[in-house]
Amino acid sequence: MSSPERPETAVRSKTLESAAFGADPDLDRLPAPGSTRDWWTTAVVLGGQGYYARARAALDVLDRRTAGFSTHSDRVLASLSASTRASFLRQSGRHALAATCDGRALAIVDGPPVNPEAACDALTGLAADALGCGRLPLGWRLLGECRRRLDDGALVVDGGLWRQEIRIQWVSAELALAGGDFTRARRHAERAVELSGESESVRHRVKSDLLRSAALTGTDSSAAVESAVDVLARCQQYGLLPLAWASSMLIEGVSGGRTSPSAREIGDLIASRGGSLLPLS
Secondary structure, rough: OOOOOHHHHHHHHHHHHHHHHHHOOOOOOOOOOOOOOHHHHHHHHHHHOOOOOHHHHHHHHHHHHHHHOOOOOHHHHHHHHHHHHHHHHHHHOOOOOHHHHHHHHHHOOEEEEEEHHHHHHHHHHHHHHHHHOHHHHHHHHHHOOOOOOOHHHHHHHOOOOOOHHHHHHHHHHHHHHOOOOOHHHHHHHHHHHHHHHHOOHHHHHHHHHHHHHHOOOOOOOOHHHHHHHHHHHHHHHOOOHHHHHHHHHHHHHHHOOOOOOOOHHHHHHHOOOOOOOOOOO
């Protein structure tokens, strides 16, 4: 029988969860991880802030702690680690390598007992990887499989899978944008905005608004820029550097002007933190 979690460990975990999936994404003095899962949430927080080298180091610790998959929890966390590494690779444009990590993430948990959190993270990641490789039909099929698993009554968990539901809408909007269907993209982006608005996650609300801005580029470029300017301001407020870079790229690409700081300057700062985003022309 496992020993009860110490109060200080529970407080650390709650603080990290709030930074990763709640109201404090700009937390700059992270508590030392007190549990194995804390190493994953630490990596999520650091990745959201653009500290990619530190995030990968946290995942390295997590991988060592879960090596051998001695428990179901180890399998779940090892899968989440692989999916998180894949997301960092996607942001650098290395979609084929990301697919390898996402495939590993799915393989680790694709058997009883199934964990919907990890399995759906891997499937939406694989769909985004397929998009990056130009395989849009495959991306849609993978999202369909993720939806099937979410709708399977056997996979219902307490508290719901709000993050996985939002991720499905994100990737759906991105696939629709890649296919030139701005109406469909906006529908999925609006649904992501709605779902994220019901959560406490600042980061998920900001990214959902960014995707809605992108969806507007096909029908109302002025509104798209106006929305993206608001998103950029919030990214700067909360220290969400990768999303700040993406919103700056959108603004500069549509308006022809430069943001302050510019997308290139934001990219240089991310590079200093160990990141490598898609190259600027």
